[in-house]
Amino acid sequence: MTNLSERFRTLRPARKRAPDLDGADRQGADDRASYVSIKNLTQRFPGRQGGTFLAVEDVSFKMARGEFVAVIGPSGCGKSTALNVLAGVFPPTEGVAAIGGVPVAGPRPDVGYMIARDALLPWRRARQNVEFFLENRGVSRKERRARAESLLESMGLGDFKDAYPHQLSQGMRQRVSLARTLAPNPNLLLMDEPFSALDAQTRRDVQEWFLEIWEREHKTVLFVTHDLEEAILLADRVVVMTGQPGRIHLERTVPLPRPRGKLALWLFNPTFRALHEEIWRDLETASLQNNVRAAGADWRASEGDEAGAAPAHLHHSGAGDLPEESPAPLAMERHREGLLPRSRFANPEASWDQA
Ligand SMILES: Nc1ncnc2c1ncn2[C@@H]1O[C@H](COP(=O)(O)OP(=O)(O)O)[C@@H](O)[C@H]1O
Ligand SMILES: [Mg+2]
Numbered sequence: 001m002t003n004l005s006e007r008f009r010t011l012r013p014a015r016k017r018a019p020d021l022d023g024a025d026r027q028g029a030d031d032r033a034s035y036v037s038i039k040n041l042t043q044r045f046p047g048r049q050g051g052t053f054l055a056v057e058d059v060s061f062k063m064a065r066g067e068f069v070a071v072i073g074p075s076g077c078g079k080s081t082a083l084n085v086l087a088g089v090f091p092p093t094e095g096v097a098a099i100g101g102v103p104v105a106g107p108r109p110d111v112g113y114m115i116a117r118d119a120l121l122p123w124r125r126a127r128q129n130v131e132f133f134l135e136n137r138g139v140s141r142k143e144r145r146a147r148a149e150s151l152l153e154s155m156g157l158g159d160f161k162d163a164y165p166h167q168l169s170q171g172m173r174q175r176v177s178l179a180r181t182l183a184p185n186p187n188l189l190l191m192d193e194p195f196s197a198l199d200a201q202t203r204r205d206v207q208e209w210f211l212e213i214w215e216r217e218h219k220t221v222l223f224v225t226h227d228l229e230e231a232i233l234l235a236d237r238v239v240v241m242t243g244q245p246g247r248i249h250l251e252r253t254v255p256l257p258r259p260r261g262k263l264a265l266w267l268f269n270p271t272f273r274a275l276h277e278e279i280w281r282d283l284e285t286a287s288l289q290n291n292v293r294a295a296g297a298d299w300r301a302s303e304g305d306e307a308g309a310a311p312a313h314l315h316h317s318g319a320g321d322l323p324e325e326s327p328a329p330l331a332m333e334r335h336r337e338g339l340l341p342r343s344r345f346a347n348p349e350a351s352w353d354q355a
Contacts, residue, residue: 035065035220041095043081055081057245066218070231071239074287078246079224083190087113099188112186116193118173120165126152126176127161133184151179171202189221207234208263215259232275233263240279242286250282
């Protein structure tokens, strides 16, 4: 990790770009208190064929304490990278990430980080997994157990406190994982597609349960998802990222009142629908532009076209002009995540398997 960051430091600074936000929302964002702040974050990784790969470019972003922000964007646009930098998993190539005014220099006890995979310790019972982050923090054994059990009970897992992870369904394991993240009472929660592995009904239950806690405790939450519905239903603000490289493309405040209660009821609300449609269209346009870029790059690579001209069938960027058998694996992934309608591709599953 250190070697990588040292290697990155020797690279030339990235070309600076103005953030891609529209004026009104940028002004709003600037005025917010900045409990969480990312300033001019640029992230490069070693490229597959040598050189470096620009994953995120010049992203700046702030969150007020107690705010719930959802980040949405196609696969590979740098959402997890930004979260990893905030969680202290690796340092930014350029720029600064800070929490509570203190630059992030590694994992912190006041920050909870939850990923899509449940990552439970298989040799520990559910209760012992939830207690994990309370150990060595001066919390008595009795208090640890009480907190773990109360969290598990409120998640509907009261009867499974002593079960091992392999005895639990995926949905249950993910709830144990959420309880484990919440147990130490972190000020900031970084959540990377935390509910994406759950079936629809469990997912809705867990979303409502989580929102109920949030509406009571107002933790600061940065929540990455590729589900636009989830982003709007849960968050105060939705930030749209696009790739590649990853940039912030759009921000929208969610004007739905709280508490939000039964989430399914909002799906028919005109304010919800209008916002959903606006962001959906924006994502779709951005995805299509990326498709065309990625497909063009693949075509150039395969044809060895030095001049870099796009093939004739890619000269127009309208949806109807995309080739039926788009070659870009990135596009397939995006499509698979539900960001593009199925009908755009002749046989998406076959192409995905080949990718
Ligand atoms: N450790 C890494 N090494 C090399 N490339 C990486 C690494 N982590 C992420 N990437 C690349 O950076 C881009 C952004 O990745 P990521 O942040 O995981 O995207 P997202 O979470 O939006 O799907 C992707 O193209 C990914 O392949
Ligand atoms: Mg990710």
